[in-house]
Every structure is written in structure tokens, then in C-alpha cells.
Amino acid sequence: MTTDMSSVIPTDREFQLFQQLIENKLGIFLPPQKKALLSNRLWKRLIACDIKGFDEYYRYIQSPQGKGELNLALELITTNETYFFREQKHFDYLRDDILPGVKAGSNFRVWSAAASTGEEPYSIAMLLTDRCPTTWELLCSDVNRKVIEQAKVGIYPEMRIKNIPPDYLRRFCRKGVGSQEGNTRVNAELRQAVQFFTLNLHEDFPDLGQFDLVFLRNVLIYFENENKTKILERIASTLKPNGILFVGHSESLHGISSRFIPVKPAIYRLSAR
Structure with a gap:
């Protein structure tokens, strides 16, 4: 599978599937402007799983076989940079x-x-x-x-x-x-x-x-x-x-x-x- 980022950008419909999944699992609302973040955080997982697109990846992490991958995807999406004595x-x-x-x-x-x-x-x-x-x-x-x-x-x-x-x-x-x-x-x-x-x-x-x-x-x-x-x-x-x-x-x-x-x-x- 190619590592070209353009081949793994989610469509609006695919983004909405992940948006709903994340809100159901974590209560977190991912606004539309976060589509690039979703892509940047997950595209390497598509490659690792030998999956060709976000629709297929979504179906996989919703399956019993993909439970571990679902946890990994949620972890990648919710990781945020921070530092000591912030604010x-x-x-x-x-x-x-x-x-x-x-x-x-x-x-x-x-x-x-x-x-x-x-x-x-x-x-x-x-x-x-x-x-x-x-x-x-x-x-x-x-x-x-x-x-x-x-x-x-x-x-x-x-x-x-x-x-x-x-x-x-x-x-x-x-x-x-x-x-x-x-x-x-x-x-x-x-x-x-x-x-x-x-x-x-x-x-x-x-x-x-x-x-x-x-x-x-x-x-x-x-x-x-x-x-x-x-x-x-x-x-x-x-x-x-x-x-x-x-x-x-x-x-x-x-x-x-x-x-x-x-x-x-x-x-x-x-x-x-």
C-alpha cells in the first residue's frame, strides 16, 4: 500500500462515521475542522493493517477482530501535547x-x-x-x-x-x-x-x-x-x-x-x- 497521504484522506461521510464513534465511546466531539488531525493520527495505522481507506478501517475497528485496534485508534486521537507548569x-x-x-x-x-x-x-x-x-x-x-x-x-x-x-x-x-x-x-x-x-x-x-x-x-x-x-x-x-x-x-x-x-x-x- 502506498504511503502517499493523499490516498488516505477521509471523505466527509467517513469523517462523520469516526466523529460519531468517538462521541459514542468517549463523549468527545470532533468538529469538522479536525479532519486533518484524524487523518494525520490514523493514516499509519491503515498502512500497518494493510487497509486501503478509512471506510474499510472503520468497519475493521467495529468488528470483534478489531477491538484492540479500536483502542489504539482512540488513544492516537486523544493524545495531546502538554508541558510542565502550564498555565x-x-x-x-x-x-x-x-x-x-x-x-x-x-x-x-x-x-x-x-x-x-x-x-x-x-x-x-x-x-x-x-x-x-x-x-x-x-x-x-x-x-x-x-x-x-x-x-x-x-x-x-x-x-x-x-x-x-x-x-x-x-x-x-x-x-x-x-x-x-x-x-x-x-x-x-x-x-x-x-x-x-x-x-x-x-x-x-x-x-x-x-x-x-x-x-x-x-x-x-x-x-x-x-x-x-x-x-x-x-x-x-x-x-x-x-x-x-x-x-x-x-x-x-x-x-x-x-x-x-x-x-x-x-x-x-x-x-x-
Whole structure:
């Protein structure tokens, strides 16, 4: 089969099939302008499976024989680039406004609900280790099994670590040598302090307990309003009274959920019922 990209561009009808599949499985709405992304993420899988077009590939991943390939396709589509200490104002608010009010002797619980490859969770863990006045627990989830496995390993190229403060780099990271030169690894102590697992925000949550803070950043933008409301209702049920929710700076809960009160841009507090 040729590797010419022009031969594996999905038609509008084929894109709609994948659009519906992704929404049914993950609740994520893929807008029409994402057709190129779909093609770029999946065309190599067509070649690997010796399949000549997206219509045939769609039928294959819907078959019992294609179940493993379906999981792989969904993982490829939902992989997103991120980096350490992204949207710094959230970390400033955690450091300056939340953690000083945490009572010694309590257990401060945080959930990173769209953990991706781990940059966000490890950023949180560095700050909690440095500034949290009590014991803490950090749970981190993503729908994508592959990125969760990457996060557990905790190895990152230099371009992804540029926002880590120099003191944190010294305390929490180790530079790679030999075959790992140019990479940096989060140290074992920090890796062991973080709990990673897979979770689909589109489905009912397992019993995770109650959290003081939930990071749900740059993920709601992928859902239609109806699914956003359902996810936020589930998130609200995991927060302690007056618990805090961080969303992405391009995201707003206005007109989507009445469960949260805005505190600052992209920062919300759970409202009392």
C-alpha cells in the first residue's frame, strides 16, 4: 500500500462515521475542522493493517477482530501535547491562596482528571512536596492508557521541562546520560507519590473519595455542552464542600453548570446546595 497521504484522506461521510464513534465511546466531539488531525493520527495505522481507506478501517475497528485496534485508534486521537507548569497562574493560586489555608494534620487530596503524559501531575506533586503543610494524596487519570503508561515512566525531552523552576529541577529531576542524553526523568520518590489510572470522563466514576482540588484543564473544550454538564455534575460529586476546580484558561462554565461559583478566571469553587 502506498504511503502517499493523499490516498488516505477521509471523505466527509467517513469523517462523520469516526466523529460519531468517538462521541459514542468517549463523549468527545470532533468538529469538522479536525479532519486533518484524524487523518494525520490514523493514516499509519491503515498502512500497518494493510487497509486501503478509512471506510474499510472503520468497519475493521467495529468488528470483534478489531477491538484492540479500536483502542489504539482512540488513544492516537486523544493524545495531546502538554508541558510542565502550564498555565502558571493556577499553580500560583495553589501556592499562595490554597495551601497556606490547609490545616496541619489533615489530608489534602487532589485529582488531575486529564493527566495526559504526566507533566501536570508531576508539576502539582513538586509544588505539594515543597509547600503543602500536611500529608497529601494525588490521583491522576486519563482515558488514554498509552499516555498513562508514559506518565508512570516520567521521562521527558528538554523542550517539555523548560518551565520547571531551577530549584525544582535540582530537587525532583535527574538528567539522562548515555542513550537518555537530552531527556530528564522525574525522580523515583516523586513518581511513587503519584497514583495513575485510566478513567473515561464520559462514564460513571468509580468511588474516588472526596477531593479538595480537581484539575480539569483543557479537556472540556472537546465535549458538547450536554456532555460538559454531565461531566461537571460528576466532578461536583467528588469535591469536598467549598472544593476548588481548575479548568483551562480558554474554558468557561458560564451557562453550562450552576454547581460552581467563579473565583478567578478558570478557577471555580463548588457552590453550596
